Amino acid sequence: MTSRTPLVLLHPFPVDGSFWEPMRGHLTHDAxxxxxxxxxxxxxxxxxxxxxxxxxxxxxxVRGTSPSGRAVVMGLSMGGYxxxxxxxxxxxxxxxxxxxxxxxAADDTLAQDGRDAAIRAxxxxxxxxxxxxxxxxxxxxxxxxxxxxxxxxxxxxxxxxAVIAALRALRARRDVTGLLAEIACPTLxxxxxxxxxxxxxxxxxxxxxxxxxxLTVIDGVGHMxxxxxxxxxxxxxxxxxxxxxx
Numbered sequence: 001m002t003s004r005t006p007l008v009l010l011h012p013f014p015v016d017g018s019f020w021e022p023m024r025g026h027l028t029h030d031a032x033x034x035x036x037x038x039x040x041x042x043x044x045x046x047x048x049x050x051x052x053x054x055x056x057x058x059x060x061x062v063r064g065t066s067p068s069g070r071a072v073v074m075g076l077s078m079g080g081y082x083x084x085x086x087x088x089x090x091x092x093x094x095x096x097x098x099x100x101x102x103x104x105a106a107d108d109t110l111a112q113d114g115r116d117a118a119i120r121a122x123x124x125x126x127x128x129x130x131x132x133x134x135x136x137x138x139x140x141x142x143x144x145x146x147x148x149x150x151x152x153x154x155x156x157x158x159x160x161x162a163v164i165a166a167l168r169a170l171r172a173r174r175d176v177t178g179l180l181a182e183i184a185c186p187t188l189x190x191x192x193x194x195x196x197x198x199x200x201x202x203x204x205x206x207x208x209x210x211x212x213x214x215l216t217v218i219d220g221v222g223h224m225x226x227x228x229x230x231x232x233x234x235x236x237x238x239x240x241x242x243x244x245x246x
């Protein structure tokens with residue numbers, strides 16, 4: 001992949017695009033564009049938005065900024081849901097796809113109830129209290145203190161209203177499992193072997209369903225693989241990008 005072909009990065013919940021900075025420092029090319037979801041980082045807030053609608057906006061951004069009108073898109077967790085919708089709704093903008101610590105299935109009833117409970121908890125007890133319970137589940141048990149601190153800082157500077165709107169978007173997303181065979185671009189699926197939220201068996205579904213996909217399992221990391229092992233993840237992303245010529 002030449003330096004003029006962008007790598008577009010879509011961050012996880014509940015942080016913004018600064019999540020990618022550790023990994024970005026290990027990438028070998030410089031055409032990197034990170035996109036904040038509504039209300040996160042520098043993006044304007046919205047009370048209601050959808051995973052599919054955000055994918056449409058990412059497609060417009062790629063068409064408007066990439067010299068070829070195409071990009072390699074990487075999404076982790078929530079960003080992976082957006083990247084999947086992008087691949088299905090706007091295949092013309094993709095040169096390649098990286099799906100990290102994410103899944104194809106929609107929330108089941110239990111998970112939807114959990115989203116609702118999280119929204120109530122944020123409204124009643126505040127964002128910090130919710131994050132106290134949620135964030136530890138996203139990292140491997142042996143994650144270093146500096147990684148925990150970095151994630152904590154990113155999450156706690158987000159607006160509670162933005163986190164609530166994202167929970168609604170996550171709750172309402174569709175199941176794309178039956179559509180994976182439509183994704184034709186080269187695809188890398190990455191998952192931490194200790195990911196408790198979207199474990200390796202969910203990554204295997206993606207790798208099995210997407211015709212041109214390969215699966216990489218990273219030892220010793222949890223759901224936030226690109227933050228826990230930025231050099232390793234960057235190496236795998238670079239390897240995919242090097243095979244792509246626009």
